[in-house]
Amino acid sequence: MVNRKAWELGSSRSVIRELFAYGQQQRQALGDDAVCDFSLGNPATPPPKGVLEALTRLTQSEDPTALHGYTAAEGAAATREAVARSLNARFSAGVTRGDVFMTAGAAPALTAVFAALTVSPDTEFLALAPYFPEYAVFTGIKGARMRVVPSAADFSLDPAALDACLTPAVQAVILKSPNNPSGMVYTEENLRQVAEVLTRRSREWGHPIYIVCDEPYRELVYDGKAVPYVPGIYPNTVVCYSYSKCLSLPGDRIGYVLVPPTCEEHGDLLAAVAGAARAIGHVCAPATYQVLVRECADEAPDLAFYDENRRLLYGALSEMGYELVYLAGAFYLLCRAPEGDGDAFSARAREQNLLVVSGAGFGAPAYVRIAYCVSRETVLRSLPIFRRLMEEER
């Protein structure tokens, strides 16, 4: 007598979490050096020095009842103010603290937004491929359906494919920028093409079709590129952000929902996000980390660390004959499986304790995803195994 869907979701972990758990098991059994774990986006580089110093300072000198006490459900005013100020300085965003709702990372931000936008059993969300597999779980929170929009061959957004997938039941399109797992940083021009399609269809159907922009990788971009601020291109954009990746705090669960004032249903949408969060047991985002964000909203990640891993892997694997999607963002490389089957390659690699996630769950079944947010030593240790896996296939 338990909920069947919940039981199924709990009995089968996400593919990524499954592989991560396997890696932890193997490490415990065989030692840390026996496993090359590229499964999870769990930064191997510590939080920036400024973040660690701020945390030490706060635990030593902030009034403990203030540091550890409840905040309002939407978050502490000073934290939301710091977030708004940072966005305004970087993107001329024109937002205020009233537009920011602090959450325990991006995952509950997304579920709250999907719940807020589910208006009937027919509601649909479109995920722009390749996409983060858990969207299929999060969008179903109130019984809505998720469908997948294929990308162009080069992993950019395909406006015509999007248009073909749109129906009046679509409430939002889910955009991951920079993309997980491709690393794609969508260009402003590509985003404008998508915005044009959504604007036209919103007008035709008489209701806004939102972009839900999932942005935990916004600060992780290389080659001197910049990530366009999506609400500046398409007004009906809701942003779900997390400090997990950029500040190397993935376990501490801190992020936000931004509903910019450009959203047509701004007030109603903010209220619905707050209500949806309340219904899933959100009381407030972790308080200590709210105070940390107040202090560290502009801290930047160690890009050089990731970029060196990226270059090293790309160079070495290309040289071995692998075909890689080498793009400028996040900390993932998509690698075409030599046998053309991500599931098969992931299984073969796992036998040698090299953990890479199949692209199948991301809508890229010919690929595996290599999360290069690992130690340099892991990268170096993996190379002979990658070579062996390529030779096996030949």
Add this chain to the structure above:
Amino acid sequence: MVNRKAWELGSSRSVIRELFAYGQQQRQALGDDAVCDFSLGNPATPPPKGVLEALTRLTQSEDPTALHGYTAAEGAAATREAVARSLNARFSAGVTRGDVFMTAGAAPALTAVFAALTVSPDTEFLALAPYFPEYAVFTGIKGARMRVVPSAADFSLDPAALDACLTPAVQAVILKSPNNPSGMVYTEENLRQVAEVLTRRSREWGHPIYIVCDEPYRELVYDGKAVPYVPGIYPNTVVCYSYSKCLSLPGDRIGYVLVPPTCEEHGDLLAAVAGAARAIGHVCAPATYQVLVRECADEAPDLAFYDENRRLLYGALSEMGYELVYLAGAFYLLCRAPEGDGDAFSARAREQNLLVVSGAGFGAPAYVRIAYCVSRETVLRSLPIFRRLMEEER
């Protein structure tokens, strides 16, 4: 085009949160000393010294990628081990770490359990009055209905009233022990009476009726009393625990679900809780605070601080003519409104910046709840106002 129910939940805060927000506003406008805020269970006493020291030690010497990294969804093994060890030492609970699922406090623990136990649109949960008002929100996560079982006149559990409310659609009974808002610590005998009713009806209807025991106040008990361990009395008990109150860490969101091995559907229920948590965007409980629990699972709150407030308020208010429910647990006093109407008294008090929550939302409409987890100075400052409010009514 936003979800109507979410919008409603977000547009009307909980009565407690509404009053708390009003208090913050008034404090900002008029100064801290202008407001006596007894609205929220937000401890005014800092975390125990051992907790603060552990936090400082961890931020300084624990490997930061381990301290801030993802854990498995169910929590870090060492943390769950520490929780199980503590329960076994105190209650001979006979649990293992496999029975413990770490959550971001009690609220998401409860929503995950209610979602896991909702099996059809007819599913019902019974709240034993007086009860925490947000249960009405949390139980509705998958569309189930909550009904209220009245208490006996002395606020103890009424087994006959419970029996009269039970139907085959009831999946669980929600028990808050010690009780919020009455402070009642249910006796073992009273709990056995309830267990007897539930055992009989479970057998009759061929499925377990669970007790969901919401226990954030378990360590807060005075007069040398002890809080019975409910799974030891009724095997089909699921515990939702939070460190918010006992360790004065309410904003940091750390707690757990315990599904003891005595539960009939132990494995299925654990899987369903994990799946329900996944569906609401739970990734892991805040990692730093998981490590803290590993270190501090046996730290105790400053009971003397609360007990002195309790005695002071009870003595002074009784002397003024107030009728109080003076019980041994939590940090709440129920006070009968002189006019017999909690809403009216709460409104009158609010005009004088004395914030006490009406009992109406708790199923105790003739009362107000006084959260005495405030500074001594606030208690002393409140006394002349309480006196004035009593005199006004005469």
